[in-house]
Every structure is written in C-alpha cells, then in structure tokens.
Amino acid sequence: MQTRNLLPLLVIQALLCGAISAQTSTADPSALRAAATPSSDQTWWKHAVVYEIYPRSFQDSNGDGIGDLNGITQRLDYLQKLGIDAIWISPMYPSPQVDFGYDISDYENVDPKYGSLADFDRLMAEAKKRNIRIMLDMVLNHTSDKHRWFIESASSRTNPKHDWYVWNDGVPGTGKNAHQGPHGSVVPPNNWISGFGGSAWEWNPTVKQFYYHQFYKQQPDLNWRNPEVEKAMFGSMQFWLDRGVAGFRLDAITDLFEDPKLHNNPETGGINAQGDPNLADTYTNNLPEVHDTIRRMRAMVAKYPGNRVLIGETYLPNTAELDKWYGGTAKDELQLPMDMIVGFSNRLSASNFRKRIEEVETQVHGSQPLLVFDNHDNGRSWERYGDGVHNEQIAKLIAAMLFTTHSTALMYYGEELGMVTSVPTRVEDVKDPIGITGWPKEKGRDGERTPMQWDGATDAGFSTASSTWLPVASNYKTVNVQAESGDPNSLLNWHKELIHLRRDLPALHEGGMVMLDRTNSNVLSYVRTAPAGAKAVVVMLNMSAQPQTLSLDLAEAGLKGKRVKTILTDESSLKGLSALTNVTLPPFSSWVGSVE
Missing domain, CATH: 2.60.40.1180 (Golgi alpha-mannosidase II)
Known part of the structure; x- marks a missing residue:
C-alpha cells in the first residue's frame, strides 16, 4: 500500500x-x-526520463548508412550516463518504408534493415543491465497496404478480412476522382482529405470500392468497429509485452474511429500546402468511441507485471480534452497522454507556460503530466523557441522546465546537444513524401530526422558509409557528443546535471x-x-x-x-x-x- x-x-x-x-x-x-x-508514489514511469530514438538515425552498426538495433545497443552506455530511464523506439517493424516505418507490414517482427528479433532480444537484455527500459511505437490506426491483412481485404468483397478496413462504394458523380463502379460513375463519399494531400479515399479496381486512408494511400485505415481488428491488434501488442517491453507509445491514437455516417468535415477557409481545402477534423479525429477501446487496452496491459505504460500521441485543443485521455476521475485510460499544449506552443512566454503547466497540474484529477518539446514530426525546439542569437540559453531554459517541473519527461535524440532542423534546400534531396508533395510550402520532416552527431569524424560517427540515408547536419564538427562532453558549460552537460538532480533531489523527484x-x-x-x-x-x-x-x-x-x-x-x-x-x-x- x-x-x-x-x-x-x-x-x-x-x-x-x-x-x-x-x-x-x-x-x-x-x-x-x-x-x-509531495507524493511517495515510486511508480517508475511517474519519475522517468523517456528518450525517443528514430532508429534510422541513431547509430549505424553495419555501414549501410541506416541506423539499426545493434547501433542502439552500442550506445546504451551513453544513454545510461545521460540518465535515461526508458527508450522509445520509433517503428522498427517490417515495412515498405513509404512513411519510414509508420506503414507496417508485419507487427510481430523486425525489419531486416534494422536487424532481427535476436538483435532486439539482445538490446532488451543489455538495456536491462543498465536499468533502461525499452518501449515500442505501436501504430494502431492503419497498416501498410502490403500487410497481408490488407492484401486479403482488397482481394474480394467476400473475403473474411474485407471488413477489417474502411471501405465504401462511393456516391454517384463525375469529374475528378470519379471511377466506374458496378452501377455507374462514382466519386468518394465525402470531402475528407488525407493529412498528406489529396482525397482520403483511394479507389480499388478489384473490389470497385474506395478505401479510407487518413495518411498516405499506402496506409489504409483499419476498421476499429470490427471486434476482430481489436483482437488482432491487441494480440500484436501482447507479442511484445510477452518479450518484456515496458509499454508503448501509441501513434495517431486519436484517429482510430471515423464518423460512421461519413459527414463532410467543415471547411475552415483557405488551402493547405498540398493545395487542398483546409478542413476541421470534426468527423475523423477524437471521436468518443475511442475511449472504450483505450479502456480495454489499459485493462489488457494491466495484466502484465512491472507497471507497463501506455503513452499517447495526443494533439488536443485543451487540457479538458487531455483529461479524457487519462480517463478523467477513473484514470483508466492512458497513463501518459502527451501534453502538446505546453511543449508545442512555440512561444517563449512565461505567462503562457505558467498557465499551461498549472492547468495540467490541476485539471487532470491528479494524473501524471507528460511534457514533451521535441519529436520526429516537428522542427526541433532549437529553432521553434530560439531567437537566432540566444538559442543555446533558450534551449537550457526549455530543458530546465522539462526536468524540474512535476512531470514525466520525454525527449528526442539530439535534443540534449542542440541539434538543429536541417531543412532540405532542393526538392531533389527530400526523402519525406509529404515534403515532395507539398514543396515548397511544405518541406517535409527530414530536417528533424538527421543522423545523431556523435563526434567530428566523417558522418559524425553515425556511420562508416560513403553516404547516409539523410545527410548529417552541417554543424556536426562542433555540435556533437564528444565535443560537448568535454565542455562543462555545454548543453549536453546541462542536460546531464538536470537529469541527475531530478533523480537525486527529493523535491525534484517527488515534490x-x-x-x-x-x-x-x-x-x-x-x-x-x-x-x-x-x-x-x-x-x-x-x-x-x-x-x-x-x-x-x-x-x-x-x-x-x-x-x-x-x-x-x-x-x-x-x-x-x-x-x-x-x-x-x-x-x-x-x-x-x-x-x-
């Protein structure tokens, strides 16, 4: 007790x-x-520093220019010295890599580019020796179109897995996006657009229906109204829980359900970088049905020992909505929905931070806040908060907030160094498909995913390859682990001191x-x-x-x-x-x- x-x-x-x-x-x-x-609750994730690793970009162990699991294992001593409690690994599952791993073709294996299940088990074992837990990214909203489930689903309207995805006959119409259906020309059933450009409905000529994809057309959305989908996805989570993972970060978790009546989303005016009308996500995001699913997921995970944890990617409009993702007074949903309201305000304002931090301290029924300022989908906080002159001092302010407030802390690889957002200057160099389709207004997410900067050698010590999947940032000779380790005033050493103070001082640990x-x-x-x-x-x-x-x-x-x-x-x-x-x-x- x-x-x-x-x-x-x-x-x-x-x-x-x-x-x-x-x-x-x-x-x-x-x-x-x-x-x-103060609280005496010592549940590990309430005091944790969680470190996101984008596996393609952390450490290449075999010289192919792409990071891998053995590379992460090689760098565990660094993470231990930094003071990390848990690693969140972005998707490392088999994937065609259209969305660099967020299009999964097999949820119960490792992509050969990153290694094998044996490599994963070795990483788990070595991390455990250093008291570091491993968490995985779980993408529940959609699969790859190369997943065997979707291949079956798209093969026939009578296939048992056809209803595992969101299919629709369309409505009568002509013009753009029109196709010949069984009973004449049809167009998508509504105005929903993909987050990555164009209609969110893709025509399949085999079954003569449209399927829904919130993201790329190669990422068809699962139909979570089908109980078989929940059973299968929970089973994949159990596969990794049985292997000992400490929990999951749940990608796009607010998108699991769509309006069954397919109402049009309201237009908000103007067009986006891809040239599509700006729409509210009223009927495609944060629908109330998702909470029943999360409660069942929490109950499933709770059967495992060791306080396994669910972290949610929860971009929400206000703290009242965030509280719902904890489960409100029942606290029976996510233990740690991400509070993006604080970390992605992109405004260095004492008044704003005071208001937002106090909101999450007082309006979530005593649940544990989770603050985050950086991730793989947004330009780095170095630029988002920096003024171009005092960026390092401002980065120290951000770090001080992250580690001295009463919250679980989530950080992104290289944040501790002051890695910059290296935005491509030519469309020919862009790897992220959203940057290709949205150029030049939208340059994609390559800039925040460049290789980790370990030292001043070729490729910043990330790889021995002649070229890496993304080029190393140009400032790697001075902004790197080796150089900053030797400078007592560096941003890296500032992070180390804060993290260790957080662990050692009772007021910062549990106050x-x-x-x-x-x-x-x-x-x-x-x-x-x-x-x-x-x-x-x-x-x-x-x-x-x-x-x-x-x-x-x-x-x-x-x-x-x-x-x-x-x-x-x-x-x-x-x-x-x-x-x-x-x-x-x-x-x-x-x-x-x-x-x-």
Whole structure:
C-alpha cells in the first residue's frame, strides 16, 4: 500500500488562506493544494526520463548508412550516463518504408534493415543491465497496404478480412476522382482529405470500392468497429509485452474511429500546402468511441507485471480534452497522454507556460503530466523557441522546465546537444513524401530526422558509409557528443546535471509544485515542495532578452525559509545567490536553488 507524505502545516495553511490567490489562478483551490503536495508514489514511469530514438538515425552498426538495433545497443552506455530511464523506439517493424516505418507490414517482427528479433532480444537484455527500459511505437490506426491483412481485404468483397478496413462504394458523380463502379460513375463519399494531400479515399479496381486512408494511400485505415481488428491488434501488442517491453507509445491514437455516417468535415477557409481545402477534423479525429477501446487496452496491459505504460500521441485543443485521455476521475485510460499544449506552443512566454503547466497540474484529477518539446514530426525546439542569437540559453531554459517541473519527461535524440532542423534546400534531396508533395510550402520532416552527431569524424560517427540515408547536419564538427562532453558549460552537460538532480533531489523527484510571482510576464518561477526532512527547490527562468529584477516571497508556497543556495545555473553572476530579494536575472538565464 502506498502512502502520501503530508505537506508541512505552514504550506497547507498558506494554501487554505489564499496565499495562492484566486485573482492569479483560475484553478480550484483543492486542486492547487493537491498539486503542492509531495507524493511517495515510486511508480517508475511517474519519475522517468523517456528518450525517443528514430532508429534510422541513431547509430549505424553495419555501414549501410541506416541506423539499426545493434547501433542502439552500442550506445546504451551513453544513454545510461545521460540518465535515461526508458527508450522509445520509433517503428522498427517490417515495412515498405513509404512513411519510414509508420506503414507496417508485419507487427510481430523486425525489419531486416534494422536487424532481427535476436538483435532486439539482445538490446532488451543489455538495456536491462543498465536499468533502461525499452518501449515500442505501436501504430494502431492503419497498416501498410502490403500487410497481408490488407492484401486479403482488397482481394474480394467476400473475403473474411474485407471488413477489417474502411471501405465504401462511393456516391454517384463525375469529374475528378470519379471511377466506374458496378452501377455507374462514382466519386468518394465525402470531402475528407488525407493529412498528406489529396482525397482520403483511394479507389480499388478489384473490389470497385474506395478505401479510407487518413495518411498516405499506402496506409489504409483499419476498421476499429470490427471486434476482430481489436483482437488482432491487441494480440500484436501482447507479442511484445510477452518479450518484456515496458509499454508503448501509441501513434495517431486519436484517429482510430471515423464518423460512421461519413459527414463532410467543415471547411475552415483557405488551402493547405498540398493545395487542398483546409478542413476541421470534426468527423475523423477524437471521436468518443475511442475511449472504450483505450479502456480495454489499459485493462489488457494491466495484466502484465512491472507497471507497463501506455503513452499517447495526443494533439488536443485543451487540457479538458487531455483529461479524457487519462480517463478523467477513473484514470483508466492512458497513463501518459502527451501534453502538446505546453511543449508545442512555440512561444517563449512565461505567462503562457505558467498557465499551461498549472492547468495540467490541476485539471487532470491528479494524473501524471507528460511534457514533451521535441519529436520526429516537428522542427526541433532549437529553432521553434530560439531567437537566432540566444538559442543555446533558450534551449537550457526549455530543458530546465522539462526536468524540474512535476512531470514525466520525454525527449528526442539530439535534443540534449542542440541539434538543429536541417531543412532540405532542393526538392531533389527530400526523402519525406509529404515534403515532395507539398514543396515548397511544405518541406517535409527530414530536417528533424538527421543522423545523431556523435563526434567530428566523417558522418559524425553515425556511420562508416560513403553516404547516409539523410545527410548529417552541417554543424556536426562542433555540435556533437564528444565535443560537448568535454565542455562543462555545454548543453549536453546541462542536460546531464538536470537529469541527475531530478533523480537525486527529493523535491525534484517527488515534490509538489507551487507557482510564484504569478503576474510576472517575463520570468517563470516556481517551488518544488519537498517531502518531510528534505529541502524545497526554487526555479527561476528569465524568458526575456532583458535583465529582470524580482523578489520572490516563499510564503506564497507556505515556506518559512528566507535563504537559498544555488544548485545549478548557467550564469556566473547567480552562483553566489543567497536570498530571493532584488534578484537580477540576466537575459534568458536559468537558476535552480534549494531553500535553506
């Protein structure tokens, strides 16, 4: 049975008496009190640093220019020293690689480009020796059109697997996208468009029907209204759970269901990079039926020992919708839906971060937040938040937020180095199909998927091949693991220090959280309250290009202490800080200290 540490009486009194004022927070006072209370729950994923690896780009072990599983195994010591608790590996299953692995043709094997099941088992064993868990990307919304299920489904209307995908006869019509059906000319049944351009309906001449594909036409959507589909997909998840994986990141999980009546999605005006009308996703995304499926999935995973975890790719409009993906008060759906509202706001704003972080702290019924600022589908945070001059300092601010707030932390390979988004300059160089179809407005996702930068040697130590699947970023000679390891002020060492502080300091590991100086639009400040016998930790992050002078009143968090001691800062002028009165923070500076 797990117990909770109680906050010191002063903290509770401060909260009850309104030190956290209703004028500066819209959160319910009881939710604020809960957020401020330390917890003794040691469930591993509640304290984890999860590291996404795009396997094509992490380490090539056999000289073919493509990363692989044995390459990941070779680099486990690096990940252990960094302080990583779990690795999320983007799809490594057999695939035609139209969408670089997100078009899966076999869910229960390894693509030969990446190795074998024996290589995977060896990776699992070596990671376990280093206390690193392995998580897999599970793509449940769609398969490859080369998957045997779809080949059968597309062979005949009477095939037992025909109803495993979303098929439709179309509606009478002529012109673009028209085809000759059994009873005359037909067009797609509605205006739904693919996320990667064109109609989301593709004609199959064998069965004379359209099939639905939310993404590429080579990625037909599964029909999750068919119980056989759920049974088969859960079976594939069990295949990997039986092999010992710690859980799954669920790709495009909000897209599992579509409106059975096929209503048109509302037009929102204008056209996208592919030249298609912009549409709302009212009838193709985040439909209520998906939650029943997730509850059954959670129950299935819960039968396995070791606190296996489900992480969701959940781009949602607000925190209220995010809470539904936890299961609300029941907490019986995803343990960790990704909070993209914080990390992908793309606006370095203390006010915005304060509001969004406090929302997820107080509006998800005490569930564990999961913050993420980088992934394989978006330009790197280096550019999204950087101003072109202070990017490294801003990257340190982002890292400080990621690792000192009360959240599980998800990071992307190379984030710890300050890897940049290397956008192709010619359409001839683009590998990502969405960049080919959308050029020049949409240049694709190659830029955030370039090879990991290990050292200043050829191909940045990623490969011995004469050419790699994507070129290494041009700054690899100075931005790499080897160079930054030797620089105590590097972004890499900043990440290492933060991650180890998060593990070692009780306040950062299991403390509660209270926002300070709530009307400050330039500086984000907060306290991580500590369990009994430990010291509280204060964090100050100047998100402006000007020095900011401020005074913090720790009584707002119910703390008596007046003196502080610097634990970590990137500014020498702040290292001797001993009090929080009239503190001047240099531009884009970060400071972390203990309350003495």
